[in-house]
Amino acid sequence: MSPQVSWIRASDLRILTIGALSYTQDKRFSAIHEEGSEAWILKITRAEVEDSGDYECQVKREPENRKFRVRTIDCTYR
Secondary structure (H helix, E strand, O other), rough: OOEEEEEEEEOOEEEEEOOOOOOOOOOOEEEOOOOOOOEEEEEEEOHHHHOOOOOEEEEOOOEEEEEEEEOOOOOOOO
């Protein structure tokens, strides 16, 4: 059974994506996942300084759940 993967912004606990579905009205956030891969990527299109911070990846897979925190390091305009 495939895990259910969610991305959450830690600063306001906003659910951004569940699986490949977006749960925010901000269309800059999307989840990328290739079938058969264990990699799940949170993509922020046109990232802004305000997007800096912690994002949490929650993986629900029976019989246990896991959480991972990702900190954006550099959101500077180049």
